Amino acid sequence: MAAAYSCHLSSVSSPDIVSLSSSSSISRAALNLRGFSTVSLAAPAIRRRISCQTVSSAPPSSPANLKAQAGLKDFLNIRDFDKDTILKILDRAKDVKALIKSGERTYLPFKGKTMAMIFAKPSMRTRVSFETGFHLLGGHALYLGPDDIQMGKREETRDVARVLSGYNDIIMARVFAHQDILDLAKYASVPVINGLTDFNHPCQIMADALTIIEHVGQLEGTKVVYVGDGNNIVHSWLMLASVIPFHFVCACPRGFEPDARTAKNAIKAGVSKIEITIDPKEAVKGADVVYSDVWASMGQKEEAEYRRKVFQGFQVDEELMKLAGPKAYFMHCLPAERGVEVTDGVIEAPNSIVFPQAENRMHAQNAIMLHALGL
Secondary structure, eight states, X not given: OOEEEEEEEXXXXXXXXXXXOTTOSSOHHHHTOBSSOOOOTTSOOOEEEEEEEEEEEOOTXXXXXXXXXXXXXXXXXXXXXXXHHHHHHHHHHHHXXXXXXXXXXXXXXXXXXXXXXXXXXXXXXXHHHHHHHHHXXXXXXXXXXXXXXXXXXXXXXXXXXXXXXXXXSXXXXXXXXXXXXXXXXXXXXXXXXXXXXXXXXXXXHHHHHHHHHHHHSOSTTOXXXXXXXXXXXXXXXXXXXXXXXXXXXXXXXXXXXXXXXXXXXXXXXXXXXXXXXXXXXXXXXXXXXXXXXXXXXXXXXXXXXXXXXXXXXXXXXXXXXXXXXXXXXXXXXXXXXXXXXXXXXXXXSTTBOHHHHHHHHHHHHHHHHHHHTTO
């Protein structure tokens, strides 16, 4: 039976690392924490974090199981898939990318198919990459903007899921609450692709993995250092690290750590070396990739000035890249605030692979959709 996920907000203490309770079977040493102490999840509430976990299985007649019987799959979280499946999707992305780049236009697996794209959050890259990619492989994509549906306000998510399933072969949604994507998948009888939620961004990380494989040569065994806010990008990196072995480090200010449960689950998987630290200069040493994102994401702009003060010392500049070493690549999921979380010189440097990374959104997503549709 297909598993569902339940999301809830939990309160954590900001002065220290978001970590495990002192009674946890996972030791402090296993967390590889640097520069701060382990705290209990029962500490006084200062910040609120999203947490998701597997819950009860769906009944046999549920849309989720009907999809499975038809060979259709949702793509909601990277941890839903094993290593072989993730690598297979990435290999497919390389193959389909090569076809498109060669000018091949007879490979049309999506011919006659339509995709509904729900955008509660606007985005240039997500819209253009999905729409163009689906079109290049023969399909037709429909853009549904923030005012077209008002999912959960004008119409319930479960109703939207069932109506759109009757018109389309696949649904992609870029939303705020992670529960919205889970509800869409629960009630849709066609595959649902997570184009981003406040909790995670799996399509971005698949594109990132493809980019690292192309430039470094492989993902396994590499050191990826993320510098900045412990946000949805970090959550997806942690999920990938629970499936494919590599060294992942998140360097973030105290109070801006990734979700505790997500970090705990990645560590418990025992697949990768995972570190969470407050020292970006130490973190980047020996990195294959240094990765950054905006300090204040959509919906957090009122915190922008406060975050700029808190995140002082976490800017990826030329000095930090020198500490990483001459072979380190720079990546950013974009849009970037040049001069804030990253300098203009770093983005424009020869070892910046930001724009190949952005292009790979389309190629990775094409492979994800092919997998979701069983093609």
